[in-house]
Amino acid sequence: MADPTDELPKRLAADLDGIFPQVVELMGRRLYWGLRRMSGDHHTAEDLTQEALIRAYHALCGYDRDRIRELRLEPWLWTIALNLGRNHLRDRSRRPTLVELDEPRGGVEDPEMVDGAAWDRRLSALSGPQRTAVVLRHVVGLGIEEISEITGRPVGTVKTDIHRGLNRLRTIMEAEEHVARG
Amino acid sequence: MSLEGELAALIGELPAGISEGVALGTGLADGYDFYESPLGMVVVTFNLRGVSGLGLAEGEWQQRFLSRTGRGLFRAEPPKSWARHIPAAIEAGRPGKVPVDLRSVSPFHQRVLRATAGIPRGEVRSYAWLAKEAGNPAAVRAAGSAVARNPIPLMIPCHRVVRSDGHLGNYSLGRPENKLILLNHEGADPGWLEDLARRGVRYRANVTTGIYCHPTCRSIRRSKPENVIDLREPIEGFRPCEVCRPA
Numbered sequence: 001m002a003d004p005t006d007e008l009p010k011r012l013a014a015d016l017d018g019i020f021p022q023v024v025e026l027m028g029r030r031l032y033w034g035l036r037r038m039s040g041d042h043h044t045a046e047d048l049t050q051e052a053l054i055r056a057y058h059a060l061c062g063y064d065r066d067r068i069r070e071l072r073l074e075p076w077l078w079t080i081a082l083n084l085g086r087n088h089l090r091d092r093s094r095r096p097t098l099v100e101l102d103e104p105r106g107g108v109e110d111p112e113m114v115d116g117a118a119w120d121r122r123l124s125a126l127s128g129p130q131r132t133a134v135v136l137r138h139v140v141g142l143g144i145e146e147i148s149e150i151t152g153r154p155v156g157t158v159k160t161d162i163h164r165g166l167n168r169l170r171t172i173m174e175a176e177e178h179v180a181r182g
Numbered sequence: 183m184s185l186e187g188e189l190a191a192l193i194g195e196l197p198a199g200i201s202e203g204v205a206l207g208t209g210l211a212d213g214y215d216f217y218e219s220p221l222g223m224v225v226v227t228f229n230l231r232g233v234s235g236l237g238l239a240e241g242e243w244q245q246r247f248l249s250r251t252g253r254g255l256f257r258a259e260p261p262k263s264w265a266r267h268i269p270a271a272i273e274a275g276r277p278g279k280v281p282v283d284l285r286s287v288s289p290f291h292q293r294v295l296r297a298t299a300g301i302p303r304g305e306v307r308s309y310a311w312l313a314k315e316a317g318n319p320a321a322v323r324a325a326g327s328a329v330a331r332n333p334i335p336l337m338i339p340c341h342r343v344v345r346s347d348g349h350l351g352n353y354s355l356g357r358p359e360n361k362l363i364l365l366n367h368e369g370a371d372p373g374w375l376e377d378l379a380r381r382g383v384r385y386r387a388n389v390t391t392g393i394y395c396h397p398t399c400r401s402i403r404r405s406k407p408e409n410v411i412d413l414r415e416p417i418e419g420f421r422p423c424e425v426c427r428p429a
Binding site for chain 2 (some may be wrong): 050
């Protein structure tokens with residue numbers, strides 16, 4: 001099955017302003033939910049997703065077409081997002097801010113049948129690198145090499161992070177079952 | 183379900199508001215909000231560069247905006263660094279501390295509109311004067327169309343622009359009477375201006391200083407009435423005022 005994101009950089013190079021909203025639609029969801037699972041917080045994930053996409057757009061404005069065409073969009077966006085997450089969010093006062101008409105808004109809730117709070121608790125027990133690697137690999141669905149590129153950690157280390165992270169999650173869930181059974 | 187399968191199901195929909203926030207933050211869309219004005223409720227559109235438009239909040243204003251810019255439009259709060267200056271800019275009839283985004287018009291039209299923004303409250307200037315101030319004295323008609331398509335009326339005070347013969351002329355924001363309402367509101371007397379135009383008076387001069395001005399220039403209005411004469415043309419021996427720079 002052809003991934004619709006494969007063609008995006010090419011189309012973006014030809015028409016940045018016209019195609020960028022599609023980048024937001026296609027990538028925003030994965031960015032948001034990945035960041036939400038890493039941070040456990042809606043507002044942090046929302047801010048980081050918006051900020052990363054806005055910065056990506058301004059960076060793309062300065063790139064020539066060839067550079068945009070060669071871009072591996074999703075790892076590039078994740079690199080921006082995680083850099084932002086490490087630093088503090090800059091003052092947002094120079095920007096128009098959307099009026100929130102009614103709170104809570106649709107789509108912020110976890111998917112059906114998912115106990116988001118429980119997963120936030122479990123994931124928060126992992127070390128930072130383990131949590132990042134597990135979320136990027138299994139929630140967002142990125143490859144090991146992409147995660148290595150994004151996080152700047154060697155491939156072998158990323159594999160170890162994921163392996164240990166998953167083991168820790170299994171241990172936590174077994175303990176939960178044990179408690180539930182009394 | 184396997185652990186990996188459960189993790190893969192932890193992804194939901196894109197929350198509402200993110201696409202709009204990004205569109206506003208990149209300038210691919212504008213925000214809008216409503217303000218009071220001497221002409222009633224107006225809608226102001228803006229982005230991170232500044233205020234991009236102003237119109238009466240009536241009828242199909244959203245369609246009018248979208249067809250002019252082609253950009254998206256969302257209800258939003260203006261950037262905090264200048265949002266609080268918008269009501270004063272509308273009331274005073276000049277941008278002041280509010281940045282303006284004039285990308286939707288040509289560079290010459292931008293220069294005309296920036297010259298328009300400099301016309302003091304309660305005074306009027308002609309299209310010919312604007313053409314000269316914008317650097318092309320021959321482009322009087324182009325100055326006229328720049329003013330007619332002013333995207334930010336009230337804040338860029340095109341109601342202070344009159345025909346080169348001194349008659350008040352047209353106005354683009356709502357009914358033609360709105361121009362009279364605005365001029366009255368800021369202390370310019372439309373009846374007096376029309377009377378000057380009928381008599382062909384284009385300048386007024388102070389005989390003691392030897393300086394001539396546009397009739398509404400604040401420096402000639404401060405002169406003693408007995409020292410002021412009406413002029414149809416500049417006359418020899420008089421020099422132009424440095425404040426209002428008459429042609």
